[in-house]
Amino acid sequence: MRRRAYGIAAVVAVVNYSHFDDEGWTPTPFAVGSGMASLLSPWLWGLHTRRAHDMQLLRQELRDETGATFDRRRKRAFPVRTWRAQRWSIEHSVRDPREAWTGYHAERAARLAALPGGRLRTALAVLRGLDLAPRLRQPSPRRSR
Structure with a gap:
């Protein structure tokens, strides 16, 4: 499932890049930025969902808490x-x-x-x-x- 998400993100990244590039696939800052944002979106959503799940487990006291944190x-x-x-x-x-x-x-x-x-x-x-x-x-x- 994760590979499919990255595959779809790669297709969307190519489409976004192609919309904002110059003639002959010449990169522009916005084309590179929108392409990279699309390509990284599954990873960023993964970070968000893992954090949300961890917070839910902490609220339900189903996750182990770390010990003391020292200076x-x-x-x-x-x-x-x-x-x-x-x-x-x-x-x-x-x-x-x-x-x-x-x-x-x-x-x-x-x-x-x-x-x-x-x-x-x-x-x-x-x-x-x-x-x-x-x-x-x-x-x-x-x-x-």
Whole structure:
């Protein structure tokens, strides 16, 4: 269907161009403009209908919303942390950038605190091939019988 729309648009573009060109198909600004506008019309209508459909889905809450959107200065200063905080905000359905930033950093601090001896010692232990699994396990709560 899309190919047919572009085919019809190409025919209309040739007709519009032929109406406004000079002798011998010599291009004029208006001929080129009207021909290009006709040729691009299926693409432009596609943009419009996709946007309208997306807005309808958002109103009906059937479309996923993106997470928090961070400032470009923060992205430039902390690219990895910003990317991880954005992923955290998507996972936890948070749209506020400040809340996403503090939530990610709180989770990050808790994860780093669980490492035995800090990040550097843990990284060195992993590089040496030591098994950290027993140290990282949390004691399971005992059930009373």
